[in-house]
Amino acid sequence: MERLRSSPLHANISTALDKLLEVIHVVQSRRKDEIANASNRQRQGAPRCQDDRDVLALASAIREMSVATRKARTVLWCALQMSLPK
Numbered sequence: 001m002e003r004l005r006s007s008p009l010h011a012n013i014s015t016a017l018d019k020l021l022e023v024i025h026v027v028q029s030r031r032k033d034e035i036a037n038a039s040n041r042q043r044q045g046a047p048r049c050q051d052d053r054d055v056l057a058l059a060s061a062i063r064e065m066s067v068a069t070r071k072a073r074t075v076l077w078c079a080l081q082m083s084l085p086k
Contacts, residue, residue: 004083013075020072023065030058 002009034054 001079001083009079009082013079016068016072016075020065020068023061023068027058027061027065030054030061034058 034057037054
């Protein structure tokens with residue numbers, strides 16, 4: 001889109017995309033933690049109630065990813081609209 005416009009896009013666009021990438025990495029990390037902790041607990045025979053913290057952390061990260069995804073889609077749509085010929 002920057003090539004179509006022959007000028008750089010607004011700073012908010014790159015900020016929104018950076019935030020989305022950051023949140024995706026957080027979700028991946030939470031999911032890895034959940035898997036690791038679940039397998040460790042299964043080996044140790046620990047009670048299942050510990051899983052709730054991992055699931056809640058993952059759910060919170062997914063909620064943040066959903067918000068960041070909506071913002072990224074919106075700014076990309078705006079960038080596309082600004083890039084199209086008039």
